[in-house]
Amino acid sequence: MPITTVHKDTDTLQMTIVADFTVPVQRLWDAYADARQIEKFWGPVTWPATFTRHDMAPGGFSHYYMTGPNGERSGGYWEFLAVDPGRSFEVLDGFTGPDGNPDRGMPAMRMVYEFTETDTGSRCTTTTYFNSAGDLERMLTMGMEEGMRSAMSQIDDVVADLASFAADLPVQAQILSDTQVRFSRIIRGTPQQVWDAHQDPELLKRWLLGPDGWSMTSCEVATEVGQTYRYAWAPDDGSSPGFALTGELLEVEEPHRAVQTEAMEGMEGPPTLNEQTLIPVTGGTLITLLITYDNAELRDTILATGMTDGMEMSYARLERAVLAAA
Structure with a gap:
């Protein structure tokens, strides 16, 4: 499992997750930039994701939904606030309702993803900024940490798969x-x-x-x-x-x-x-x-x-x- 540390700070309302990989930074970045790849690990194992939009550029959006074991759905979105290709991106992360629009009754969070080189490959540091102590507690109670651990447990297989996403493949x-x-x-x-x-x-x-x-x-x-x-x-x-x-x-x-x-x-x-x-x-x-x-x-x-x-x-x-x- 790539996650090495999880740190929750109730004073600053932050949660930081560090994950290490044995692939180059660019390979890890591509897994997040490509809708075909990110949907293979973004949802927990029992709640796979489907991305219907994923334009990783400032002002762009991602729309996705996760499908549960009994066919139930949970939708989400990213609004890209900043993108530094190959290095970092920042999003507003939130939930969507059945109509696909943002669910204002659920917490929205700012998340920053940073990609750095290490001696053994690459590292992704994800920092989540919550708007209130109540939002932090609610997301933890809903299983945010466990969900991210389950999701990230799938990413090694994705980044190791070079053949399925090679540049010389047809449409x-x-x-x-x-x-x-x-x-x-x-x-x-x-x-x-x-x-x-x-x-x-x-x-x-x-x-x-x-x-x-x-x-x-x-x-x-x-x-x-x-x-x-x-x-x-x-x-x-x-x-x-x-x-x-x-x-x-x-x-x-x-x-x-x-x-x-x-x-x-x-x-x-x-x-x-x-x-x-x-x-x-x-x-x-x-x-x-x-x-x-x-x-x-x-x-x-x-x-x-x-x-x-x-x-x-x-x-x-x-x-x-x-x-x-x-």
Whole structure:
């Protein structure tokens, strides 16, 4: 178990947990930065976590829920107050209610995570600052210390697993629920480079193509909230009229996060909600696309089109045709 010390100070209303690891600092940092990894150890063993948002940047948020043995759920959030990549991050940590919004009836805490190098690897020091003695006592009574010990008991297996999160893996699609799918891939480039490649129409026409033999015939980019976009493609041999995707930009935080709706032009039905996050990790930029569908049937229908393979072809082309020449 990596936890080496736990110190509770009722005078300063702090709890400090020190955990030591035999991996480099950057490997430990990546485990916290990558939603696929942190959800493997953030919840206690019997309450695994699912992260539906995780943008580790100042002003960003994480949304997650833990699922108990009988299917019950407990939700939480982080609001990132500060991030020093590879060294530390600070969050406001709180609970969410069934509607996903902050539960004001539960304590919220400020937590600081510091990552340092040691003679044998790395160390994570987590300091929790409570707002009152009552909040500290309540969280301890709820089993906060035991929960963190259980959660951290899983992290050694995560940081030792290099194969599952390697930079050379193709797009991974993870079904999170009946309505949500998370697509993840590490792209060899900086977040700003990857962001720019999604914003520049001339660059988009070079890589956002899907299978070989198709061209982008229209590229209208939305760069400000409230603007609409339209992308259209057609086969080079003229064998079909092609198709177009359109939607509205709802949120934008350059170069980390963009949220937009997406629908196929001419098709009836509700649009999807696409949340894209870019986070620097070892090997490049982790791009995460969380898509929310109206229902499971629509989810499965769209997945069956081969969109995951198409995304991989486009991202590989992005690395090869755009970022390699940058």
